Amino acid sequence: MNTSTGVRGAGRPGGGRRPGHSNTRALILTAALELFAAKGYSGATLRGIAEQADVDPALIHHFFDNKGGLFQHAVSSRIDLCTLFDSLTDKESAELTNRGEWIARTFLSYWENESTRTALVAVFRSGLANEPVAKEFHDRIEAALASCLARLAPERTERTPEFPSLVSAHLAGLVMLRYVCPMEPLASLDFEELMTLLARAVDVLFDEPRT
Numbered sequence: 001m002n003t004s005t006g007v008r009g010a011g012r013p014g015g016g017r018r019p020g021h022s023n024t025r026a027l028i029l030t031a032a033l034e035l036f037a038a039k040g041y042s043g044a045t046l047r048g049i050a051e052q053a054d055v056d057p058a059l060i061h062h063f064f065d066n067k068g069g070l071f072q073h074a075v076s077s078r079i080d081l082c083t084l085f086d087s088l089t090d091k092e093s094a095e096l097t098n099r100g101e102w103i104a105r106t107f108l109s110y111w112e113n114e115s116t117r118t119a120l121v122a123v124f125r126s127g128l129a130n131e132p133v134a135k136e137f138h139d140r141i142e143a144a145l146a147s148c149l150a151r152l153a154p155e156r157t158e159r160t161p162e163f164p165s166l167v168s169a170h171l172a173g174l175v176m177l178r179y180v181c182p183m184e185p186l187a188s189l190d191f192e193e194l195m196t197l198l199a200r201a202v203d204v205l206f207d208e209p210r211t
Helices: 024-043 046-053 057-064 067-076 090-095 099-112 114-128 132-152 154-159 163-180 191-205
Strands: none
Touching: 024 046, 024 057, 024 067, 024 114, 046 057, 046 067, 057 067, 067 114, 067 132, 090 132, 099 114, 099 132, 099 163, 099 191, 114 132, 114 163, 132 154, 132 163, 154 163, 163 191
8 A cells, every 4th residue: 555645646647656856765765665665675666666656666776776776876865874973972981880771771761763764674574584785784783883882881891892792682682573474472572661671781781790
C-alpha cells in the first residue's frame, strides 16, 4: 500500500506515475527506507520501491545510480551515524557518574525516535543477511561508540580491548529484540523501566574486572 502519496495517479492528467518533480527524490528516499527496514537490503527491490513512491523506476537510477547508492543516501538522509554520541562534551565526560545509563539512553533515543529508527532498522536488518552495503554503517556505529567509551573510560578501554565490543553487544542484543525483530516483553516494555534495567547491566561493564 502506498502510504505517502495517496491514490496512484490522482490529480494528474491521464493518471500514471509521478513525474520527476522537486519532491520526487524525497519520496523515493522515504519509500526506500520503509522497504529496507521491512525487508532488508536483499528483499527490497527497486521496482518495489518505485511502486511505493509512485514513480517511474528510471527515476531511481537518475537520482541514485543503483540500489547501493540509494541505500546509502536513504540511511544518511535520516541519521549521521558518525556523530551518535557527540552531544557529550569533554567536561561532561569527565564528570559523568552514570556512564552506562548515558550510553544506553543516548543510543536508544535514536531507536525511540520514529524518523531515525527506520534508518537504523534498515541497517541492522540488512546486516543480518551480511549485506556488504550495511557493513559501512555498522562500522560507523562501532567507531562512534568506541570513541565515546575512550573518553568516558580511557583506562578501562586501554586495559581491556574487548570492552567496547562488550558494551556494543549489550546494546545490539537489546535493539534486536525490541526494535528489529520485536519480542515480548521487551518490545512493549515502558522505556523508563527498560532504562532502569539496562543501565545497571551496562554500568557493570565499566568496572575493572577482578584479578
